[in-house]
Amino acid sequence: MDILGRRAIVLSFLLTSLAAMAASGQTIFQSSEVVSEQRDESRHYILPLGRIKLDRSLGRDMPATYKRMDGEFSSTVWELTGGENIQEARDQVQSVLESAQYELLFSCFSRDCGESFAWANAKFNEPMLYGNDRTQSLWVVKDRGARRYHVYYLVERPNRRRYFYRETLFVPELKLDAQVIASMLEEQGYLILGELVIKEGMPDFSLVVEKVTRHAGDVKPELLVIHRHGEAQALAPVAEVLQAQLKAKGLDVPVLDAANLAPRPDAPGRVWVEWVAPDWEP
Structure with a gap:
């Protein structure tokens, strides 16, 4: 350098x-x-x-x-x-x-x-x-x-x-491992992967992609959901962007943009990503 x-x-x-x-x-x-x-x-x-x-x-x-x-x-x-x-x-x-x-x-x-x-x-x-x-x-x-x-x-x-x-x-981040992921998906149907930071009008998915990639070998992700509330509703749909970044890591995971259809009292911010059970509904 x-x-x-x-x-x-x-x-x-x-x-x-x-x-x-x-x-x-x-x-x-x-x-x-x-x-x-x-x-x-x-x-x-x-x-x-x-x-x-x-x-x-x-x-x-x-x-x-x-x-x-x-x-x-x-x-x-x-x-x-x-x-x-x-x-x-x-x-x-x-x-x-x-x-x-x-x-x-x-x-x-x-x-x-x-x-x-x-x-x-x-x-x-x-x-x-x-x-x-x-x-x-x-x-x-x-x-x-x-x-x-x-x-x-x-x-x-x-x-x-x-x-x-x-x-x-x-609020410390939840420490994920295969047991925690499987347990949360079974008990509540979802786990929050984290808030997305908006940079120049586009969410930064890097940390979410890193988390999913790290744990996908132990628990296969079957569906991810993007949530957008408040001012983040003005963002263009970005599910395809996250899906493409995951595919570049060798992961073919469906991604749904739920916009503001599923508010959470424990939401980390106004735009975040969840790893959800395959039968998830807003």
Whole structure:
């Protein structure tokens, strides 16, 4: 490999590393102090996708829309110690989260988020985040191509102290082997192979092809299904593309593009591929 090639790899690594660090409090805000941290290797988690309000059936405050998941949890609270006001702080966070690295799932500002008291105590369990409802901002984003979800909350308290909060849930990929594949196909009729990253208007099937190729010798795949939801519905049908890539690896596997006909509560994103039983129906 020539010098330019090595430099390109190093630059790509550095950019990826910086992007991974970008949304921490101390890289968004140069003047900030960590005041609270939590870690949990296994947590049943509620990802907020709507404003918080009283759920009368449960008798407690809950996001109006949410998604339940299990994974590795971490959270951090920073106090902002620089000279930026709350609007400037909000703009800084917004500019970072507009990076192509992230997919925005939900955001709200001011009183549209619900009560700050409810976010601080019922959802985040961090009372110091209870501030003025009008100063609060909340973003929920997902790393593109990975099941890593982040919730960011910014607020100013009546004493003018400003706090920035991040909680992250990482859902590890299912470790596949012949026994796991056979068991899941028998028990639920499908297994999710992963989310597809869209590059220049076309899904990247490389990781899915690698997974199917690795395990096809032990369990023959009889049908794969592509799911497309939200903005991914605008993509042209791509079943033939995946089928051709598999054929290039010596695998003749039927592929069906189901579009948005079969939503999943455990879907990894807006476009993904499933390995399904041959009698699968939407």
